[in-house]
Amino acid sequence: xxxxxxxxxxxxxxxxxxxxxxxxxxxxxxxxxxxxxxxxxxxxxxxxxxxxxxxxxxxxxxxxxxxxxxxxxxxxxxxxxxxxxxxxxxxxxxxxxxxxxxxxxxxxxxxxxxxxxxxxxxxxxxxxxxxxxxxxxxxxxxxxxxxxxxxxxxxxxxxxxxxxxxxxxxxxxxxxxxxxxxxxxxxxxxxxxxxxxxxxxxxxxxxxxxxxxxxxxxxxxxxxxxxxxxxxxxxxxxxxxxxxxxxxxxxxxxxxxxxxxxxxxxxxxxxxxxxxxxxxxxxxxxxxxxxxxxxxxxxxxxxxxxxxxxxxxxxxxxxxxxxxxxxxxxxxxxx
Amino acid sequence: xxxxxxxxxxxxxxxxxxxxxxxxxxxxxxxxxxxxxxxxxxxxxxxxxxxxxxxxxxxxxxxxxxxxxxxxxxxxxxxxxxxxxxxxxxxxxxxxxxxxxxxxxxxxxxxxxxxxxxxxxxxxxxxxxxxxxxxxxxxxxxxxxxxxxxxxxxxxxxxxxxxxxxxxxxxxxxxxxxxxxxxxxxxxxxxxxxxxxxxxxxxxxxxxxxxxxxxxxxxxxxxxxxxxxxxxxxxxxxxxxxxxxxxxxxxxxxxxxxxxxxxxxxxxxxxxxxxxxxxxxxxxxxx
Numbered sequence: 001x002x003x004x005x006x007x008x009x010x011x012x013x014x015x016x017x018x019x020x021x022x023x024x025x026x027x028x029x030x031x032x033x034x035x036x037x038x039x040x041x042x043x044x045x046x047x048x049x050x051x052x053x054x055x056x057x058x059x060x061x062x063x064x065x066x067x068x069x070x071x072x073x074x075x076x077x078x079x080x081x082x083x084x085x086x087x088x089x090x091x092x093x094x095x096x097x098x099x100x101x102x103x104x105x106x107x108x109x110x111x112x113x114x115x116x117x118x119x120x121x122x123x124x125x126x127x128x129x130x131x132x133x134x135x136x137x138x139x140x141x142x143x144x145x146x147x148x149x150x151x152x153x154x155x156x157x158x159x160x161x162x163x164x165x166x167x168x169x170x171x172x173x174x175x176x177x178x179x180x181x182x183x184x185x186x187x188x189x190x191x192x193x194x195x196x197x198x199x200x201x202x203x204x205x206x207x208x209x210x211x212x213x214x215x216x217x218x219x220x221x222x223x224x225x226x227x228x229x230x231x232x233x234x235x236x237x238x239x240x241x242x243x244x245x246x247x248x249x250x251x252x253x254x255x256x257x258x259x260x261x262x263x264x265x266x267x268x269x270x271x272x273x274x275x276x277x278x279x280x281x282x283x284x285x286x287x288x289x290x291x292x293x294x295x296x297x298x299x300x301x302x303x304x305x306x307x308x309x310x311x312x313x314x315x316x317x318x319x320x321x322x323x324x325x326x327x328x329x330x331x332x333x334x335x
Numbered sequence: 336x337x338x339x340x341x342x343x344x345x346x347x348x349x350x351x352x353x354x355x356x357x358x359x360x361x362x363x364x365x366x367x368x369x370x371x372x373x374x375x376x377x378x379x380x381x382x383x384x385x386x387x388x389x390x391x392x393x394x395x396x397x398x399x400x401x402x403x404x405x406x407x408x409x410x411x412x413x414x415x416x417x418x419x420x421x422x423x424x425x426x427x428x429x430x431x432x433x434x435x436x437x438x439x440x441x442x443x444x445x446x447x448x449x450x451x452x453x454x455x456x457x458x459x460x461x462x463x464x465x466x467x468x469x470x471x472x473x474x475x476x477x478x479x480x481x482x483x484x485x486x487x488x489x490x491x492x493x494x495x496x497x498x499x500x501x502x503x504x505x506x507x508x509x510x511x512x513x514x515x516x517x518x519x520x521x522x523x524x525x526x527x528x529x530x531x532x533x534x535x536x537x538x539x540x541x542x543x544x545x546x547x548x549x550x551x552x553x554x555x556x557x558x559x560x561x562x563x564x565x566x567x568x569x570x571x572x573x574x575x576x577x578x579x580x581x582x583x584x585x586x587x588x589x590x591x592x593x594x595x596x597x598x599x600x601x602x603x604x605x606x607x608x609x610x611x612x613x614x615x616x617x618x619x620x621x622x
Contacts, residue, residue, distance in 0.1 A: 016452065017455065017456055017459050020452070020453065020456035020459075021456060021459065021460060024456065024457070024460075024465070025468065028465075028468050028469055028472050029468075029472065139351075139597060139600065139601065140593070140597070142544075142596075142600055143544065143548075143593055143594075143596040143597035143600055144593050144596075145548055145551050145552065145555075145568070145571075145589060145592045145593065145596075146552075147551075147552060147555045147568075147571065147572075148571055148585070148588075148589030148592065148593070149589075151571065151575060151578070151585055151589070152585070152586070152589065154578070155578055155579050155582060155585070159578060159579035160579060269461050270461075272461050272464070273461035273462065273463045273464060276463060276464070276467065276552075276556075277463075277552050277555060277556065280555075280556065291467065292556055292557075294471075295467070295471050295556060295557060295558065296557060298471075300471065300472060303467065303468055303471045303472075304468060306464075306467075306468075307460075307464055307465065307467070307468040310460070310461070310464045311459065311460040311464060311465075314459065314460055314461060314464075315459050315460075318459070
């Protein structure tokens with residue numbers, strides 16, 4: 001029952017947040033530019049053409065009416081037409097979304113699988129050489145510009161050593177689309193060469209994207225495990241005569257894993273923000289490159305479409321994380 | 336003054352904070368002394384097509400770029416832009432975020448809820464995503480980058496100040512000052528604000544690093560100040576078509592961004608340890 005209440009409370013917060021996001025993008029696209037019609041019409045349009053376009057776009061109506069229309073159109077999935085691809089923006093974004101999801105998921109999996117053990121190890125052997133080395137890595141991870149890291153990895157592994165492809169998602173035809181994720185689709189089609197190729201294409205962008213998230217995760221896990229090791233429950237377990245290995249594997253590690261779930265929302269934010277620039281560096285055909293192509297083409301509809309999608313995905317993920325946290329940690333339900 | 340010396344002395348004893356401090360001093364020195372330190376100060380605007388894409392040499396310490404300009408000299412002048420963006424954007428975020436946090440924290444009404452919900456919405460979207468949208472709408476220029484970063488960073492300060500204000504409200508010194516009849520303004524500005532200065536300073540230092548990183552990303556995406564401004568992110572974007580041959584062209588500005596952001600992050604961490612004894616133990620764990 002309390003879980004249901006939590007669910008309802010989170011959902012009740014979800015709608016205003018989404019509306020708030022839309023209000024921000026509305027203000028950015030309709031109010032800041034001064035005259036968005038002139039922006040769409042271009043420099044060569046005559047005043048009469050601008051007026052006609054204003055009526056056609058409904059921009060002669062009062063702002064609150066326009067906002068309702070804007071939200072209504074978005075709810076119907078209508079984000080306008082891209083000036084850049086001349087296709088509906090919602091369609092463009094939907095087609096490009098699987099690429100971004102695949103990249104983000106692989107990067108997230110990588111940072112979790114590598115980051116948590118490293119964090120635990122560096123806490124258990126605190127102030128060892130390994131701990132110090134990891135500290136350098138985590139400090140760097142939060143200071144490095146991911147677009148630059150991506151370029152440096154390309155320079156080393158793709159251009160000099162030739163171990164990985166320079167950019168792109170796959171050469172030749174993709175495996176038959178089921179999920180849109182090439183790794184999954186190629187396994188489903190039992191096409192191992194395609195799987196290998198998809199994996200080598202993913203390696204550099206995923207590593208680039210994962211690095212800051214990995215650094216954050218190592219840092220938090222290390223702090224969490226150290227706090228845990230000084231907690232009274234662990235002290236009690238020591239006093240009970242439990243071997244260190246049992247305490248570490250059974251209690252400390254489990255706590256570390258649970259607290260990671262709460263970090264996923266944060267990680268996702270880091271990854272989503274990083275995806276925009278990382279995709280650009282690696283010509284990855286996701287929604288990040290779409291946003292950048294729209295910027296280059298001065299297609300403000302495309303940029304707004306991306307902002308709404310990216311923001312909405314982020315808000316939904318955080319909602320899911322909140323709910324998952326409620327299931328895992330009973331204390332969350334009462335707050 | 337003695338307080339500042341105390342903080343400085345403590346910072347110098349912490350190795351990583353000291354490294355941060357040195358890195359930032361290096362950045363400031365490069366920016367201020369750019370005309371003196373630069374070997375080719377005129378190269379910010381001048382082109383030498385005959386000397387384009389030359390590898391590092393005594394004449395050009397970090398080589399030359401696609402226009403034949405000296406990479407090292409442009410890097411130094413780029414430090415000015417970086418500092419300018421960081422200071423104005425973080426300063427503006429402070430000016431917006433701190434008063435909002437104080438007002439929302441002091442009053443217990445729908446105004447507080449509204450202000451905090453608005454800042455939550457900003458925090459609900461990754462900063463770079465909103466900054467891209469704003470910078471794109473306004474057009475690529477230096478003031479617009481700064482504006483986009485300020486508009487998207489203030490909620491961090493509002494959140495922080497709000498939380499601190501709320502937690503101080505039941506402190507004896509706040510209650511007694513209020514009981515003495517101090518006006519809300521006097522209470523908040525003269526009594527509460529100084530005692531929550533430490534976390535604000537720490538956040539500002541980390542915010543400098545974060546803002547500089549986002550600004551570089553905007554520059555890289557073509558939303559930064561237009562050429563010939565020697566902005567670091569744009570320089571990296573320009574260098575891409577000349578890889579792998581002109582590696583110095585891409586390497587140098589990336590390292591500059593890295594060292595700058597690292598400096599502010601390390602200083603922020605160090606300041607947190609020095610300024611807030613309550614969390615010193617926990618911080619020691621966090622490393």
